[in-house]
Amino acid sequence: xxxxxxxxxxxxxxxxxxxxxxxxxxxxxxxxxxxxxxxxxxxxxxxxxxxxxxxxxxxxxxxxxxxxxxxxxxxxxxxxxxxxxxxxxxxxxxxxxxxxxxxxxxxxxxxxxxxxxxxxxxxxxxxxxxxxxxxxxxxxxxxxxxxxxxxxxxxxxxxxxxxxxxxxxxxxxxxxxxxxxxxxxxxxxxxxxxxxxxxxxxxxxxxxxxxxxxxxxxxxxxxxxxxxxxxxxxxxxxxxxxxxxxxxxxxxxxxxxxxxxxxxxxxxxxxxxxxxxxxxxxxxxxxxxxxxxxxxxxxxxx
Numbered sequence: 387x388x389x390x391x392x393x394x395x396x397x398x399x400x401x402x403x404x405x406x407x408x409x410x411x412x413x414x415x416x417x418x419x420x421x422x423x424x425x426x427x428x429x430x431x432x433x434x435x436x437x438x439x440x441x442x443x444x445x446x447x448x449x450x451x452x453x454x455x456x457x458x459x460x461x462x463x464x465x466x467x468x469x470x471x472x473x474x475x476x477x478x479x480x481x482x483x484x485x486x487x488x489x490x491x492x493x494x495x496x497x498x499x500x501x502x503x504x505x506x507x508x509x510x511x512x513x514x515x516x517x518x519x520x521x522x523x524x525x526x527x528x529x530x531x532x533x534x535x536x537x538x539x540x541x542x543x544x545x546x547x548x549x550x551x552x553x554x555x556x557x558x559x560x561x562x563x564x565x566x567x568x569x570x571x572x573x574x575x576x577x578x579x580x581x582x583x584x585x586x587x588x589x590x591x592x593x594x595x596x597x598x599x600x601x602x603x604x605x606x607x608x609x610x611x612x613x614x615x616x617x618x619x620x621x622x623x624x625x626x627x628x629x630x631x632x633x634x635x636x637x638x639x640x641x642x643x644x645x646x647x648x649x650x651x652x653x654x655x656x657x658x659x660x661x662x663x664x665x666x667x668x669x670x671x672x673x674x675x676x677x678x679x680x681x682x683x684x685x686x687x688x
Contacts, residue, residue, distance in 0.1 A: 387415050387518075389539060389590055389688040391613070393654070394430035396680045398619050398633075399452045401425065402658035405682060407452035410615070411436055412537055412592065414519050420444045421535060421594055427456035428463055434683055439469070443514060445521070446477035447596035448507070448532035454481070458488050465496050472499040476514070478507050478531045507531035510607055518542075524607055526598035529632040534596045536607060537688075539589035546583055556582065592688045593648070597655065599629065600638040605646050613688045614648040615680060617655035621669055624657075636666050640673025654680030 390413050395406035407424025411431075418440045420427070431438050438460070446454045454477070464473065475481070482502040489496070505513055505523055508531070514521040517540070524534035543565025551561075556570060556577075570577040593608040595616040608614060619633035628635050634642075636653070643651040651674050656663060663679050670677045678686070 387542075387587075388413050389415070389592070390685050391592060391615070391652075391688065392434060392436065392685045393652075393680045393682050394427055394434065394436075395422075395424045396654040396656060396682055397452075398617075398655045398657050399450075400658040403661050405656065405658075406430060407455070408596075408655055409456065410594070410680075411441070412594075414537070414539070416440070417442070417516070417519075419521070419537075422447055422453045422596070423455075423457040423460060424452050425455040428460045430682065438464070439467075439471075441473075442471060443474045444476065445535050446475070446481055447526070447534065447594075448528060448530055449478055449480055449484070450530065450597065453596070454484075458485065461485065461496070461500065462494065464498060465494065469498040472501055474501045474503060474514075476503045476505050478533070479504050505533060507533035510604075522607075524593065524595060524604045526596055527601040527603065527632065528597045528599070532597055534598075534604070535594045536611075537592040537594070539591070541589050542586045544579070544583035544586055547581075551582060590688050593646075595642070597632065598634055599632050600634055600642070602642070602645065605642070608646045608648065611646065611648040613650045613652065613686060614643055614646065615652040615654060616642055618653035618666055618670060619655050619657050621660070621666055624659075636669040637673055640670045640677065643674040643677070649676065650686075651677045652680045652686060653677060 392411045394409035397405035406426040408422045409424045409427040410421045412419040420441050512520050512522045520538050522536045526532040569579050590612040593611040593614040616639040618636050618639045620628045620635050622635050622637045667679050
């Protein structure tokens, strides 16, 4: 089952050094979710050959421009391409008003349904649920309302051993019950479920932590995550600047990853003052070894 994230943009406010503002695509079994939509997002979708038509849900963490300035253009492109499927947009209060004003003065009437969902950035609420996945909000501490997003797979049923099913000549109609852990009863003879199935893989979790001051408020919510993305706008030498702008540093991101006992850490939202990102990587790894740069175009398995 596919569960991965593709980085489209990894810079902070200014496009610089060939890097673009924040945007990512999460792929859960070929269902695509766009997380933030900085300037240039749709160009990045084309560059990395990601089919925008497969994106049905867009999540905006907060209303600073480097996280949503690409949204109006993307929504308009869907309109021009005669999209028919509904598009769901999740974001803080004010996002719908911004979109409505833009389309009011451009006299644009979208040909597809755009369903806006206002989210509470202060809470930890499930805002999306399917039979395979839940997505919930994570409270960040930023200058304006801001949240992260927690992608959590649901536990799947037990894995069927096809060769055992064939050898016992068990009808396929019983497979749903076997996935639930039930035994097979044949007269007085019982075939234990563990002869026919194995334990399912453990569900995986991806935590997207957007712009924030150092905070441990969401630590309990991301404990043991398989992959965590955390903003790392500045190195530790600029800690004062980070605090002033409500951002995090390399060492702080590493500390959050360590305290939350996550398996792997991605760092991004880099200040344009840094051309050599390896400096940020090495400083973060001094606290948390399993750290990688959220470099654009890279795909990270969860």
